[in-house]
Amino acid sequence: MLYSHVTPEAKRLKFRELLAEDRCVQFPGTFTPLATKVIQDKGFDGVYISGGVLANELGLPDVGLTTLTEVAQRGAQIARSTDLPTLIDADTGFGEPMNVARTIQELENAGVSGCHIEDQFNPKRCGHLDGKSVVDLETAVKRIQAGVQARRDPNFVIMARTDIRAIEPLEVAIERAQALVEAGADVIFPEALRDISEFEAVASAVSVPVLANMTEFGKSELFTVQQLQDAGVSMVIYPVSAQRAAMGAVERLLDTIKADGTQQAAVADMQTRARLYETVDYDGYGAFDSNVFNFEVPGGRS
Numbered sequence: 529m530l531y532s533h534v535t536p537e538a539k540r541l542k543f544r545e546l547l548a549e550d551r552c553v554q555f556p557g558t559f560t561p562l563a564t565k566v567i568q569d570k571g572f573d574g575v576y577i578s579g580g581v582l583a584n585e586l587g588l589p590d591v592g593l594t595t596l597t598e599v600a601q602r603g604a605q606i607a608r609s610t611d612l613p614t615l616i617d618a619d620t621g622f623g624e625p626m627n628v629a630r631t632i633q634e635l636e637n638a639g640v641s642g643c644h645i646e647d648q649f650n651p652k653r654c655g656h657l658d659g660k661s662v663v664d665l666e667t668a669v670k671r672i673q674a675g676v677q678a679r680r681d682p683n684f685v686i687m688a689r690t691d692i693r694a695i696e697p698l699e700v701a702i703e704r705a706q707a708l709v710e711a712g713a714d715v716i717f718p719e720a721l722r723d724i725s726e727f728e729a730v731a732s733a734v735s736v737p738v739l740a741n742m743t744e745f746g747k748s749e750l751f752t753v754q755q756l757q758d759a760g761v762s763m764v765i766y767p768v769s770a771q772r773a774a775m776g777a778v779e780r781l782l783d784t785i786k787a788d789g790t791q792q793a794a795v796a797d798m799q800t801r802a803r804l805y806e807t808v809d810y811d812g813y814g815a816f817d818s819n820v821f822n823f824e825v826p827g828g829r830s
């Protein structure tokens with residue numbers, strides 16, 4: 529009933545343990561607390577909270593328009609809805625290195641387990657599109673140092689994302705990743721690498737875990753978790769996949785209603801009322817107060 533009973537501190541410890549495992553852990557992207565519960569039910573390791581998804585949910589493009597307050601608030605809603613560790617996208621940290629420091633503390637307060645800070649200039653853009661620009665190494669390093677100094681829970685994971693591979697050779701991306709580790713980054717997120725050998729090269733060149741971003745319609749091929757693990761990658765995110773799948777279904781549903789004058793043909797693809805009630809734990813509320821859930825649900829109670 530209600531929210532997760534696992535504390536933010538315990539989830540962060542779990543995140544650290546997962547990163548230390550000898551396999552590639554999977555964090556699907558969520559787009560709402562409800563979908564987050566399904567990610568947990570399906571047995572995934574953790575939950576990714578995408579900046580792109582968050583912006584899109586507000587009907588906005590992913591170009592750095594969302595504010596720290598909006599991101600922290602949504603992060604809190606999602607983090608409290610799951611027992612799993614959560615990684616949130618903090619974009620460029622919402623300003624100067626001093627802002628990054630505040631960002632880390634606000635995200636700690638929100639109860640998420642870690643975040644990534646990237647080295648793009650504002651206005652930022654999706655890491656898999658062309659025309660990106662990145663800040664100089666000194667500024668990128670300062671962002672991470674500021675976050676690390678501001679952190680109060682030593683287990684809050686601070687991840688450095690570098691977008692430099694889009695504009696510089698792999699060697700330069702590796703040098704930057706190493707400098708970001710030196711600055712205190714717990715994990716490296718090398719954005720938009722070209723092929724699996726590049727993941728392998730980064731993973732073997734840095735002393736911390738590496739994250740792979742398997743976003744669709746981007747620059748990286750969609751590697752399997754086994755391929756990534758074999759390349760030495762410790763963690764994979766599927767940031768926008770659930771939102772894209774859901775929106776694909778919404779489009780098809782609306783076309784059906786328009787064409788048929790009824791949603792009937794689309795019902796078989798919908799989450800049932802029984803499954804919805806199971807997901808939000810009507811039974812738990814019924815156990816608390818038997819008057820809350822004392823009725824039959826068409827199609828079964830769960």
Ligand SMILES: C[C@](O)(C(=O)O)[C@H](CC(=O)O)C(=O)O
Binds near residue numbers: 767
């Ligand atoms: C990971 C990412 O930062 C996100 O916001 O989810 C995006 C994903 C996307 O736009 O496909 C990214 O820059 O890769």
Ligand SMILES: [Mg+2]
Binds near residue numbers: 578579590617619
């Ligand atoms: Mg993003």
